[in-house]
Amino acid sequence: YELTVNEGGAVGRVNGLAVMGEDSGIVLPVMAEIAPSQGPGQVIATGQLKEMAEEAVENVSAIIKKFSDQDISEKDIHIQFVQVGEGGVDGDSASITVATAVISALEEIPVEQNVAMTGSLSVRGDVLPVGGVTHKIEAAAKSGIDKIIIPKANEQDVMIEPEYEEQVEIIPVSHISEVLEVALAGEPEKDSLVDRLKSITGRALEQREVGAGGTNPSPQ
Amino acid sequence: YELTVNEGGAVGRVNGLAVMGEDSGIVLPVMAEIAPSQGPGQVIATGQLKEMAEEAVENVSAIIKKFSDQDISEKDIHIQFVQVGEGGVDGDSASITVATAVISALEEIPVEQNVAMTGSLSVRGDVLPVGGVTHKIEAAAKSGIDKIIIPKANEQDVMIEPEYEEQVEIIPVSHISEVLEVALAGEPEKDSLVDRLKSITGRALEQREVGAGGTNPSPQ
Amino acid sequence: YELTVNEGGAVGRVNGLAVMGEDSGIVLPVMAEIAPSQGPGQVIATGQLKEMAEEAVENVSAIIKKFSDQDISEKDIHIQFVQVGEGGVDGDSASITVATAVISALEEIPVEQNVAMTGSLSVRGDVLPVGGVTHKIEAAAKSGIDKIIIPKANEQDVMIEPEYEEQVEIIPVSHISEVLEVALAGEPEKDSLVDRLKSITGRALEQREVGAGGTNPSPQ
Amino acid sequence: YELTVNEGGAVGRVNGLAVMGEDSGIVLPVMAEIAPSQGPGQVIATGQLKEMAEEAVENVSAIIKKFSDQDISEKDIHIQFVQVGEGGVDGDSASITVATAVISALEEIPVEQNVAMTGSLSVRGDVLPVGGVTHKIEAAAKSGIDKIIIPKANEQDVMIEPEYEEQVEIIPVSHISEVLEVALAGEPEKDSLVDRLKSITGRALEQREVGAGGTNPSPQ
Amino acid sequence: YELTVNEGGAVGRVNGLAVMGEDSGIVLPVMAEIAPSQGPGQVIATGQLKEMAEEAVENVSAIIKKFSDQDISEKDIHIQFVQVGEGGVDGDSASITVATAVISALEEIPVEQNVAMTGSLSVRGDVLPVGGVTHKIEAAAKSGIDKIIIPKANEQDVMIEPEYEEQVEIIPVSHISEVLEVALAGEPEKDSLVDRLKSITGRALEQREVGAGGTNPSPQ
Amino acid sequence: YELTVNEGGAVGRVNGLAVMGEDSGIVLPVMAEIAPSQGPGQVIATGQLKEMAEEAVENVSAIIKKFSDQDISEKDIHIQFVQVGEGGVDGDSASITVATAVISALEEIPVEQNVAMTGSLSVRGDVLPVGGVTHKIEAAAKSGIDKIIIPKANEQDVMIEPEYEEQVEIIPVSHISEVLEVALAGEPEKDSLVDRLKSITGRALEQREVGAGGTNPSPQ
Numbered sequence A, B, C, D, E, F: 001y002e003l004t005v006n007e008g009g010a011v012g013r014v015n016g017l018a019v020m021g022e023d024s025g026i027v028l029p030v031m032a033e034i035a036p037s038q039g040p041g042q043v044i045a046t047g048q049l050k051e052m053a054e055e056a057v058e059n060v061s062a063i064i065k066k067f068s069d070q071d072i073s074e075k076d077i078h079i080q081f082v083q084v085g086e087g088g089v090d091g092d093s094a095s096i097t098v099a100t101a102v103i104s105a106l107e108e109i110p111v112e113q114n115v116a117m118t119g120s121l122s123v124r125g126d127v128l129p130v131g132g133v134t135h136k137i138e139a140a141a142k143s144g145i146d147k148i149i150i151p152k153a154n155e156q157d158v159m160i161e162p163e164y165e166e167q168v169e170i171i172p173v174s175h176i177s178e179v180l181e182v183a184l185a186g187e188p189e190k191d192s193l194v195d196r197l198k199s200i201t202g203r204a205l206e207q208r209e210v211g212a213g214g215t216n217p218s219p220q
């Protein structure tokens, strides 16, 4: 069973995008909730996360803790990859999805459900490139999604069929503040939130060059 | 040995439903108790839970902690899958059963024992679809249960034999507050509890569409 | 070596009953002690407990913490399966034995050593059925034990040889308060303790039906 | 290399006895020290302890924490099996050795080094039987030890060669207070310590019968 | 995908250098951020670090905690090896990279992005030798990096092609304060930071001799 | 690469000695640093320590915590086996090396770098025998070390080539205070430190006899 929501707004729910097998994309929602903790607050993520996905959540938590400051020391941050299935979640491409769901839940500002997104994150808020962008965009388009956020560094990877080109708007971003600018719904609250996020994380890099590409290394 | 209770009311006890093997359902009760903790409060679940079942309990705990607010920081929440046997509990389809048992124990409001239930939960209170609904309904009917709560998203999956159709009432739900509305017994306390739960969790989704189904993905 | 004690009273010591291999019972004592903790209080059980036995201790601890309220937040509760041997303890049939030993140690009320017992427990104090009742009863009778407490739900399973029938009294119970009523020794203290335990745990079930039996499921 | 000390007194050092392989005993010293803790106090045992040996230390710690009451909440109790070698320590027969070493260190009362000992312990101070008593006694005698403490329940197992009979005194005991009575050196402090230990642990059993022996069970 | 940044300044971002396979170097950036902690502050490193890399972070944390004193007891220090890929990070040669990224984030002083570095660290601030220096230097040169920091003890290992010799400046260092002297950007703040770091760590060794080399031992 | 330092003084750095393979010794330095902790203070050792080496550090920590009393409850004690290589550190023969490095770092008193050492430790400060003494001494001599501290119990094991005999001074010791007497540099501080250490640890044994030797047992 797969429930797709592609209209209206929802607090703490974001349409993520994932790759299945070699060449198939899927809409994979993430939900978040903030609850009082019993001991010291924790970040609790479910969806049978593998190591790289767990670490993506740790990286996202740096931004969340900085954003919400002292307010979460007695709060648990719950993150749920919904309807994931047996294999569990791997990889770090849901990082911006997780960050958006948690910030929406913290601030109680709805997320636009006609938006889907994919992107990795640095601990300082930079949106980093991911794999499978084309398959993900097609899956989102098939599900009736209108806008798709992707990393700016993946812009040149987009090669979608003409039929989808008019159906969906592709929005390349390079910082988490741009993601929230697009995905959040409520107007004046959203703007002040985005400004606050920008001032807190700063920009790690004022200028950035894309150098020679390559496969990912296993450094020693 | 299997004890079935299908009449009267009991605090902290709920008739859950599970699937055994390929095509057989079973009534699987969940019991809950709240006790003072020794260190910081914990949620302690027994029944040899596998990873997906442990995570279902983590998701349910988001709702419970939010519902009971600060009151449980020095309390342990005990959840027991009773008479489970060697293999242990897997999957997330007992999520609404666990939530109902714990809220009954916290509030000391009895649960109707002629009700059985199956359903997954989001961290924000949405009831999500599960597998094996037909087998579970038949098992409940055979055990003398009168009312069976299932996820609204599973409504079209129900294909039970005519002999059971008159015996049991099927109640599709889409939010945890509807589950408690049906399953709890005491009258005025129940209503205020359900109202409080609604106001706390809100509705993640104001409108919802069921999109194209599919097998569960292992996203990357 | 096996030490059997079947006379007099002892604080914090209870004669449990276990099954060895296919068809042999044995008296397996449990001892308990309460000590000041170094950090937050803990429940510490020894006897190389397997997963199901560890979880039985967790379930019992719900009753103990509720019974003793705040008093144990800086106390360690030590539970020792004595003379267990290499294989360690498995299963949950010593739950009432553990509960009785700990409550005796907490309250410093002696346990009658001519009593042996077997029974699982719910977190709310219900005594649940176990396996091997007949073999356990015969082992207790051979060891000179006079009274044997078993779960009421196992009453129909008792098929002991005539020679033991006159030797031992079988006492079926359905709640932990009945176990203590039989097993504790000191008179006025015992009665108020049993009353307190009844009022704290309540009765989860006012009426109970035994439905169709079956093998234990591995639900999903 | 093996250092044997069999004369004089030493604080926090006790000559234990162990079995190697099938039929060979050895003197295996245990040393203890009490130090201020960094976080909450802990019991830290070294010597590559296997599960049963770790649990024996947990059982001993019940007696130690009760004996020293609140004083150890900010203290680490260090227990060292000295010169153990690759295989590590298994079994629970060093329980009285560990208890004696720690109580000597806590109270700064020397232990007689011409004494060696073997014995398991209940959490309430009962000395329980162990294996290999004869081999252990011969090893102690060969090392020049004068007095050997064994569990009373092992008294009938002693079958030592005549040449050792005159060399060593065998002292059967049934409670930890008797062990300290024999092993500690300083006079008036020792007596008040033994009295205190007796009053704290009480006697779990006023009368005790040794029933039919048997191999150790693996109960279920 | 690989993003290379080789110009300007960035807070909390440092160009590290790693070896891939036998004979290939790569620029591997490290990013750091400081956030309020939920419980006691932690050092959290991501990039699927193997044991030696985890321990390198522990060693670096000694310097960081000493440098920042009490200020980080309620702060989490996030360290991210960016774009690492499947195999994860091993070895300790990113120690100076990690230390520089964290100190930049703590002090909010930018790091020069035309600098890359490789070097192990002692807990007292000594820069220790690493492997693959030549391959690393060539990779940095190819990426447009201008200055490369290496351990002084590796100075004799540098054998780079003539074409790179004019392109890059090799800077051998023996203490972490020299690394920061080169890599940090902001002028007066940097100088006082470097002075403070020198005074805190001292010099473990006033004079040092390089003795007979050899392969790394596995001591016993 | 291997850096040998054999002259001058250094705070928190000690030349240890280890055995590689069957018949080869090596100088293996240990460094220590004390830093403010984030949560409760910890002892953190790096060098891929195997179980016996981890436990050696636990035993040494008993002496360190006792020596420094309450002062380290909010301090982390970092211990680093430098330049260890892939296999990691095993065994307990670096115990006196670790103790010396930590006490030097705590007290900020330099360690003489022309001294190397090997020796195990009891939790009460006794220096216990180790293996490979002859190979270790030769390795130290080859590295230009002048003085080598060994356990008194290993005195009869020293069989070094004549060429080294005049080069190095062998110093047998039986207590940690003697190690510091030889290895520390600063004069008046050192003496009061050694006195304090003697008074704190006392002597576990006033007289000691070396009994019949034997291989290390795996006691049960």
Ligand SMILES: [Ca+2]
Binding pocket: A045, A046, A047, A048, A049, B055
């Ligand atoms: Ca998980």
Ligand SMILES: [Ca+2]
Binding pocket: A006, A114, A144, A145, A146
């Ligand atoms: Ca649409």
Ligand SMILES: [Ca+2]
Binding pocket: B045, B046, B047, B048, B049, C055
């Ligand atoms: Ca469990």
Ligand SMILES: [Ca+2]
Binding pocket: B006, B114, B144, B145, B146
């Ligand atoms: Ca009915």
Ligand SMILES: [Ca+2]
Binding pocket: C045, C046, C047, C048, C049, D055
């Ligand atoms: Ca255990």
Ligand SMILES: [Ca+2]
Binding pocket: C006, C114, C144, C145, C146
């Ligand atoms: Ca009798």
Ligand SMILES: [Ca+2]
Binding pocket: D045, D046, D047, D048, D049, F055
């Ligand atoms: Ca250990």
Ligand SMILES: [Ca+2]
Binding pocket: D006, D114, D144, D145, D146
């Ligand atoms: Ca003698």
Ligand SMILES: [Ca+2]
Binding pocket: A055, E045, E046, E047, E048, E049
């Ligand atoms: Ca990690």
Ligand SMILES: [Ca+2]
Binding pocket: E006, E114, E144, E145, E146
């Ligand atoms: Ca350049």
Ligand SMILES: [Ca+2]
Binding pocket: E055, F045, F046, F047, F048, F049
């Ligand atoms: Ca380690």
Ligand SMILES: [Ca+2]
Binding pocket: F006, F114, F144, F145, F146
């Ligand atoms: Ca020299």
